[in-house]
Amino acid sequence: MKFERPDIFRPPSEWDSYFLPLTNGCSNNTCAFCALYGEKLQVREADDIKSEIDALALYGGTGIRLPAIPEIVYEIAQDWNGKRVFLQDGDALVYPFRQLREVLQYLNEKLPQVERIGCYATPQDILRRTPAELSELKGLKLSIFYTGVESGDDEVLTHIGKGVDRRRMAGAGRKAKEAGITLSVTVILGLGGIEGSEKHARETSGILTEIDPDYAGALTLTLVPGTPIYEQWERGTFHLISPFQSLEELKTIVENSIFTDCFLSSMHASNYLSVRGRLPQD
Numbered sequence: 001m002k003f004e005r006p007d008i009f010r011p012p013s014e015w016d017s018y019f020l021p022l023t024n025g026c027s028n029n030t031c032a033f034c035a036l037y038g039e040k041l042q043v044r045e046a047d048d049i050k051s052e053i054d055a056l057a058l059y060g061g062t063g064i065r066l067p068a069i070p071e072i073v074y075e076i077a078q079d080w081n082g083k084r085v086f087l088q089d090g091d092a093l094v095y096p097f098r099q100l101r102e103v104l105q106y107l108n109e110k111l112p113q114v115e116r117i118g119c120y121a122t123p124q125d126i127l128r129r130t131p132a133e134l135s136e137l138k139g140l141k142l143s144i145f146y147t148g149v150e151s152g153d154d155e156v157l158t159h160i161g162k163g164v165d166r167r168r169m170a171g172a173g174r175k176a177k178e179a180g181i182t183l184s185v186t187v188i189l190g191l192g193g194i195e196g197s198e199k200h201a202r203e204t205s206g207i208l209t210e211i212d213p214d215y216a217g218a219l220t221l222t223l224v225p226g227t228p229i230y231e232q233w234e235r236g237t238f239h240l241i242s243p244f245q246s247l248e249e250l251k252t253i254v255e256n257s258i259f260t261d262c263f264l265s266s267m268h269a270s271n272y273l274s275v276r277g278r279l280p281q282d
């Protein structure tokens with residue numbers, strides 16, 4: 001089956017990256033709120049990825065475009081400053097380790113000016129890798145993971161089908177950090193609904209404290225048609241919090257999370273109020 005290039009779905013801070021697909025979809029396609037819910041994972045051949053890296057290196061050095069390479073490659077490359085690469089898709093860290101190492105080595109060799117490589121990583125992906133493997137990836141410049149923590153409340157994590165409980169989620173976050181990998185996590189305001197709002201916020205500040213990430217972003221739950229949470233909301237079994245309640249959740253999280261040095265923000269378009277600051281000092 002021909003690999004289908006995914007649409008670009010990225011963390012805000014990766015706006016100036018080159019987007020290199022390793023997979024399409026997400027292996028953990030059970031999250032009840034996510035647009036990738038139920039999507040099948042496609043894994044791209046390493047040789048196909050290497051051809052794209054070759055084309056990128058050739059274009060960067062000479063401006064030559066190869067007819068066999070999809071136009072999107074050059075559309076992204078023409079505005080790219082050569083410094084950052086983001087590996088698509090929903091959990092690129094699921095890519096088999098040996099091939100991942102091979103692709104990263106190739107990328108380093110052909111594009112030595114690249115300074116940082118990042119990807120989405122599920123807690124399951126991180127837990128599957130040994131500390132030595134994670135350090136090796138870091139050595140190959142895969143130095144930032146973006147992980148959806150979503151909540152620290154086990155009841156919420158079960159309800160949304162995250163596939164891990166709080167203990168494993170926190171363990172995965174700490175494991176990435178111990179390997180020296182920068183960790184950027186997101187949590188979702190409103191995931192506990194109205195009834196679970198306070199507990200969700202309190203427990204989320206608890207898991208953020210346990211993980212102590214480098215970056216933490218708060219999003220507000222957006223209902224995506226076709227997902228289980230959307231259907232529960234339509235049936236009246238899930239009650240969406242109000243904008244004011246989302247601010248209360250954010251306040252609880254900011255007040256109760258204890259960080260060593262974390263840039264916390266709620267700049268995502270889904271939020272009702274944008275705040276950002278480095279904690280604890282700000």
Ligand code: SF4
Nearest residue numbers: 026028029031034090
């Ligand atoms: S792990 Fe992330 S990308 Fe995958 S389905 Fe869950 S929320 Fe979506």
